[in-house]
Amino acid sequence: MAAWGERLAGVRGVLLDISGVLYDSGEGGGRPIAGSVEAVARLKRSGLRVRFCTNESQKSRGRLVGELRRLGFDVSEAEVTAPPPAACRLLQERGLRPHLLVHDEVRSEFDQIDTSNPNCVVIADAGEHFSYRNMNRAFQVLMGLADPVLISLGKGRYYKETSGLMLDVGGYMKALEYACGVEAEVVGKPSPEFFRSALRELGVEAHQAVMIGDDIVGDVGGAQRCGMRALQVRTGKFRPSDEHHPEVKADGYVDNLAEAVDLLLLHADK
Numbered sequence: 001m002a003a004w005g006e007r008l009a010g011v012r013g014v015l016l017d018i019s020g021v022l023y024d025s026g027e028g029g030g031r032p033i034a035g036s037v038e039a040v041a042r043l044k045r046s047g048l049r050v051r052f053c054t055n056e057s058q059k060s061r062g063r064l065v066g067e068l069r070r071l072g073f074d075v076s077e078a079e080v081t082a083p084p085p086a087a088c089r090l091l092q093e094r095g096l097r098p099h100l101l102v103h104d105e106v107r108s109e110f111d112q113i114d115t116s117n118p119n120c121v122v123i124a125d126a127g128e129h130f131s132y133r134n135m136n137r138a139f140q141v142l143m144g145l146a147d148p149v150l151i152s153l154g155k156g157r158y159y160k161e162t163s164g165l166m167l168d169v170g171g172y173m174k175a176l177e178y179a180c181g182v183e184a185e186v187v188g189k190p191s192p193e194f195f196r197s198a199l200r201e202l203g204v205e206a207h208q209a210v211m212i213g214d215d216i217v218g219d220v221g222g223a224q225r226c227g228m229r230a231l232q233v234r235t236g237k238f239r240p241s242d243e244h245h246p247e248v249k250a251d252g253y254v255d256n257l258a259e260a261v262d263l264l265l266l267h268a269d270k
């Protein structure tokens with residue numbers, strides 16, 4: 001692999017995944033990953049542009065940012081690109097009225113959306129709310145539509161909480177796709193449109209940006225397909241087999257966000 005200086009040349013902006021990079025979520029608000037609070041602060045002081053790009057769909061941005069701030073992170077809601085606001089834009093543009101299969105914690109993000117007489121289903125990481133009853137209700141809504149539309153907030157397979165690996169929305173999305181014979185539209189990583197909106201908000205071109213995440217497919221593969229560079233951290237859901245993934249090769253693997261920031265401060269354009 002080329003030297004770090006070559007791999008990070010010309011980087012002017014950084015997109016940071018949140019869960020598994022900044023912190024591991026969980027009971028009592030989760031816990032920060034060692035060195036990440038300071039790493040975010042150093043990055044922000046460096047002159048590089050920084051934005052947070054998450055697939056979090058189990059809690060509102062307000063709740064997420066509140067948790068992060070309590071752990072010591074310097075982050076505001078305006079700096080976070082997350083699926084619920086992007087989904088709301090898409091619903092409004094297309095005149096869609098969703099049946100929401102989402103966690104109660106994120107329902108407030110859809111307050112401005114008409115949910116009467118649904119003509120689509122929106123599925124997110126509903127956690128404990130993924131009961132048979134709720135899945136079947138979403139199935140019935142889709143089957144009752146002449147032209148069923150299923151919108152999924154991310155399609156992750158799993159993520160890591162302090163208590164262990166947790167099943168994500170992707171498996172439930174696939175179940176509805178299979179049962180209803182539809183293909184979901186994904187809002188969130190690795191959707192190119194989602195990365196492009198994060199880049200617009202970051203204010204740099206794809207070739208000037210690097211994504212840092214713990215998901216080899218959703219973060220690294222997705223960002224690379226948009227022309228960005230991407231580093232995988234060996235924290236969060238990282239597994240050693242990710243470094244030998246059959247389809248995705250990161251531009252670099254680092255032990256944690258602190259190491260990524262050390263390298264960026266040495267080699268990126270500031």
Ligand SMILES: [Mg+2]
Nearest residue numbers: 017019020214
């Ligand atoms: Mg993550």
